[in-house]
Amino acid sequence: MNLLDSSLSLAYQGNHKMTGLQKISLAIVGLGTLGLLIAWASNGNISPLPTFIFSLAAMTIGSLLYTYSTYSGKIPGIKNNRVFQYGISSRGAAAWILGIVVTGFYVCLYWFPHLLEGLIRLHDPLSHGLRGKAADQWFVYGTFYTVAVLLMGIKFIFKYRHNRYQIIRTISVMFFQLVFAYLIPAFLALLNKPDEYFSYFWPLDSYALRPDWIAGKSSLGTFGYVVIAIGILMPFVVTPILTYFFGKRWYCSWVCGCGGLAETAGDPFRQLSDKSLTAWKIERWMIHSVLVAVVLLTALLWFNHISQNTILGGFTEGFKSAYGFGIAMAFSGVIGVGFYPIMGSRVWCRFGCPMAAILGLQQKYFSRFRITTNGGQCISCGNCSTYCEMGIDVRHYAQRGQDIVRASCVGCGVCSAVCPRGVLRLENGASDIGSRTDALRTIHISEDEVSILS
Amino acid sequence: MKIAIIGNGISGITAARWIRKLSDHEIIVISGESDYFYSRTALMYIYMGHMGLKETQPYEKGFWKKNRIGLKRAWVKDVDFKNKKLHLIPAAKLTDHDFLPAELPYDKLIIATGSDSNKFGWPGQDLEGVRGLYSLQDLQYMDNYSKDLNRAVIVGGGLIGIEMAEMFHSRNIPVTFLVREKSYWSNVLPDEESAMINRCIKNNHIDLRLGTELKEIVDNGSGKAVAVITNKGEKIDCGFVGLTAGVHPNIGFLKESDLETGRGIKVNEFLETNIPDVYAIGDCAEQQHPKTGRRGVEAIWYTGRMMGETVAYNICGKKVEYNPGIWFNSAKFFDIEYQVYGNVPAKIPEYMTSIYWEHPDGDKSIRINFDNRNNSILGFNLMGIRYRHEVCEKWLKEKTDMETVLKDLGQANFDPEFYDQYEKHLLAAYNKIAGKNIQLKKRRGLSQVIAFLKR
Ligand SMILES: Cc1cc2nc3c(=O)[nH]c(=O)nc-3n(C[C@H](O)[C@H](O)[C@H](O)COP(=O)(O)OP(=O)(O)OC[C@H]3O[C@@H](n4cnc5c(N)ncnc54)[C@H](O)[C@@H]3O)c2cc1C
Ligand code: SF4
Ligand code: SF4
Numbered sequence: 001m002n003l004l005d006s007s008l009s010l011a012y013q014g015n016h017k018m019t020g021l022q023k024i025s026l027a028i029v030g031l032g033t034l035g036l037l038i039a040w041a042s043n044g045n046i047s048p049l050p051t052f053i054f055s056l057a058a059m060t061i062g063s064l065l066y067t068y069s070t071y072s073g074k075i076p077g078i079k080n081n082r083v084f085q086y087g088i089s090s091r092g093a094a095a096w097i098l099g100i101v102v103t104g105f106y107v108c109l110y111w112f113p114h115l116l117e118g119l120i121r122l123h124d125p126l127s128h129g130l131r132g133k134a135a136d137q138w139f140v141y142g143t144f145y146t147v148a149v150l151l152m153g154i155k156f157i158f159k160y161r162h163n164r165y166q167i168i169r170t171i172s173v174m175f176f177q178l179v180f181a182y183l184i185p186a187f188l189a190l191l192n193k194p195d196e197y198f199s200y201f202w203p204l205d206s207y208a209l210r211p212d213w214i215a216g217k218s219s220l221g222t223f224g225y226v227v228i229a230i231g232i233l234m235p236f237v238v239t240p241i242l243t244y245f246f247g248k249r250w251y252c253s254w255v256c257g258c259g260g261l262a263e264t265a266g267d268p269f270r271q272l273s274d275k276s277l278t279a280w281k282i283e284r285w286m287i288h289s290v291l292v293a294v295v296l297l298t299a300l301l302w303f304n305h306i307s308q309n310t311i312l313g314g315f316t317e318g319f320k321s322a323y324g325f326g327i328a329m330a331f332s333g334v335i336g337v338g339f340y341p342i343m344g345s346r347v348w349c350r351f352g353c354p355m356a357a358i359l360g361l362q363q364k365y366f367s368r369f370r371i372t373t374n375g376g377q378c379i380s381c382g383n384c385s386t387y388c389e390m391g392i393d394v395r396h397y398a399q400r401g402q403d404i405v406r407a408s409c410v411g412c413g414v415c416s417a418v419c420p421r422g423v424l425r426l427e428n429g430a431s432d433i434g435s436r437t438d439a440l441r442t443i444h445i446s447e448d449e450v451s452i453l454s
Numbered sequence: 455m456k457i458a459i460i461g462n463g464i465s466g467i468t469a470a471r472w473i474r475k476l477s478d479h480e481i482i483v484i485s486g487e488s489d490y491f492y493s494r495t496a497l498m499y500i501y502m503g504h505m506g507l508k509e510t511q512p513y514e515k516g517f518w519k520k521n522r523i524g525l526k527r528a529w530v531k532d533v534d535f536k537n538k539k540l541h542l543i544p545a546a547k548l549t550d551h552d553f554l555p556a557e558l559p560y561d562k563l564i565i566a567t568g569s570d571s572n573k574f575g576w577p578g579q580d581l582e583g584v585r586g587l588y589s590l591q592d593l594q595y596m597d598n599y600s601k602d603l604n605r606a607v608i609v610g611g612g613l614i615g616i617e618m619a620e621m622f623h624s625r626n627i628p629v630t631f632l633v634r635e636k637s638y639w640s641n642v643l644p645d646e647e648s649a650m651i652n653r654c655i656k657n658n659h660i661d662l663r664l665g666t667e668l669k670e671i672v673d674n675g676s677g678k679a680v681a682v683i684t685n686k687g688e689k690i691d692c693g694f695v696g697l698t699a700g701v702h703p704n705i706g707f708l709k710e711s712d713l714e715t716g717r718g719i720k721v722n723e724f725l726e727t728n729i730p731d732v733y734a735i736g737d738c739a740e741q742q743h744p745k746t747g748r749r750g751v752e753a754i755w756y757t758g759r760m761m762g763e764t765v766a767y768n769i770c771g772k773k774v775e776y777n778p779g780i781w782f783n784s785a786k787f788f789d790i791e792y793q794v795y796g797n798v799p800a801k802i803p804e805y806m807t808s809i810y811w812e813h814p815d816g817d818k819s820i821r822i823n824f825d826n827r828n829n830s831i832l833g834f835n836l837m838g839i840r841y842r843h844e845v846c847e848k849w850l851k852e853k854t855d856m857e858t859v860l861k862d863l864g865q866a867n868f869d870p871e872f873y874d875q876y877e878k879h880l881l882a883a884y885n886k887i888a889g890k891n892i893q894l895k896k897r898r899g900l901s902q903v904i905a906f907l908k909r
Binding site: 010013014015016017075076077078079080081082083084085086090162163164165168271276277372374375376377379380381382383385386395396399413416417418420421422425426427428429430431432441442443444445 | 500785873905
């Protein structure tokens, strides 16, 4: 103990032990993982169906059991106990190992899929059942992704079972992942149609709206035209309307698959987002640069298409592959998810996603959405900022009684949930869009008397 | 002009920030506990692992330099008011380039030294393993004692006591909670709310002993606490005793001086002490003439913030009275949030009528008090439900008619979207008592709130 030294070093001593059931459930998850590892190592020389069923069942049962043993019988409420103590949630060794494993998986997925042969063959039976054809690495990825969103979504719902906003929102992201990003594409494949992801559109889907994309879809007849119509309507009509009414949250924390994974599997890491002003500055530069890049890319492709590749052909091709490699793969996948345990769950959404950039601009300038603060009740504790996955320093606004209108806020509502003093409320209101942040709700001094400015 | 501020808590730091906003004076903040301002209210979350110390610091390190607010980690031993000098002693290990003068001259002085935990002369109160909870050092001490702790006994049933109970509970350490009153915090909470918190404490498996006082703390023979004995003669074995029977202004180091003190440092409405150019703010200050509905010493967060802003104006040549406005406060008892606006006494006086509704689950309630002589609204008490500060305050300030408030009650609701709204139940409770049939006209929603506030 060192009373003179300000570096407080809590050792977190206590009587904390995992319960027997928690240990058993983690062991069962471990068995499921082992099944995957064996399948992977066998390179396809193992009977896929039983191994697949075994692994999936073990992971599901183990995870549900873990959720049950962790939350059942406990009084509902915010229990972020030991988050800053467990290595896995505070950049300890376990976090780094997990980060490296997930990053490695993404690297294989994008650039060395043959290394995943064993895992791909493991998914053949399911792929045949769902899509009528053999699995590929993207099917494996989609399956992992969906299972993660569902299982961790259930855990999230239990964790926040006292909060109806969180429950409904999580059911929504689980639904969109399972149905729109997994089952519908599989079903389309079964009908011999190309797999369409109706919950992704331009500019997040940088392939959409390209000349060859339009040409490709047009060749499919009516179905293709429907896809093109949706592909144009969503970004240019539906998105602005919904964002005007509800803010970017309608997409980023209710529909989007990237957001869905961040809100479920990424939830244990949300506190790792960087809250510094420097990070905010980098964020604004990066996200808007990516937006410019994708707009430029799409425009160039059209320009080339119209000019029959006479002018910028080579440059555009280079730009296209650079965007595909740098942004779509390395950034959104490898860094976006692989770095969850180190940089938090929304690295891509915050620093890279061009969709988030557009939605954010609209949210900032033309939306009813804001987070209102409750007068002078803030005690500056910092829970809100800590658990904001977007790295917003919510407390900065709350303690001065200013409503929060930030381009990056995805409206997850967790700041409001963890606030111990009931200070924050996500709201939509039309009457004051241009002056949402003007009011300072704490008591301040104006001129020469104390009065409330509001 | 050189302004020295003793104490880097919310009061001292708010004063420094506002002085910087309003002027170019030289500012230096001297504080012994920590290098940087952190939120004392978040101490429990550091212990429970919800946050680290860094997360509780509202400003980044670069902020101080940018705003030219000098920070010095030192204890002020005493103040030479006549020659305008502080006498300093080091509070931390000094690094080579860290020069600490023994004296620090000032032109104006703000004292913002906060509080200290109460001790009532209990036998054994200075043993090892006995401690209050106020500072980072106290927190470290608690943590050091938490390893293999068989039981903690907490003495004093206020807000810090219940936080300490939650802290130990989060680490699965058994807790016995001694509360002198017949029911938890019953000198502040009305009976029903107090009973709700009793239940809540017990549901969390805390061994709650109501109507029980500490008589003495037992020494193990080598200066360490091993048990407590209560006024009922019972002996409870434990490895740690938490003293949480309130706090008092931390002004011990000034007692021998010319500064006028009572419970705290006496200040007028401009936060001036009896010595020219010396001001006192925050927990350590005592208002000589508190406004109606307010007390002389109010050891809470937002009053420190308001005094810090007010004193800055006064120092920068703009005379402003300290006026904290209508009483409000909030807390959290384990998982039950609590908010209060206006006048909600523990014992309802004659002239007041109190309408109360409680959720069947027993963990949410709404109480509204009004003056039965003229039907004007007096206060709101919420458990497990959030109400909007500004709306309640406006009603209270305008002494709005009770029935108007009831009809519009929905617009005070600040709970998250999709949450059930319970205002109609409170109306039913009122209608039953008053034999009327008032209907709820407004539900939760922002636009009408903005319209109401701008009215
Ligand atoms: C565990 C806990 C929970 C709380 N929760 C709430 C809450 O939920 N809501 C609420 O409204 N209030 C709460 N409070 C009260 C609130 O924290 C205080 O009212 C507030 O911190 C007081 O601020 P201050 O700036 O006046 O003093 P402090 O925060 O006490 O700051 C004073 C500083 O001055 C330093 N100092 C003192 N003497 C000297 C000296 N001689 N030389 C140098 N430095 C010195 C001290 O070390 C200290 O760092 C809580 C308090 C505690 C302890
Ligand atoms: S500010 Fe709140 S609602 Fe917005 S992203 Fe951060 S935690 Fe979520
Ligand atoms: S808004 Fe709530 S969570 Fe954020 S600092 Fe204030 S009291 Fe803490």
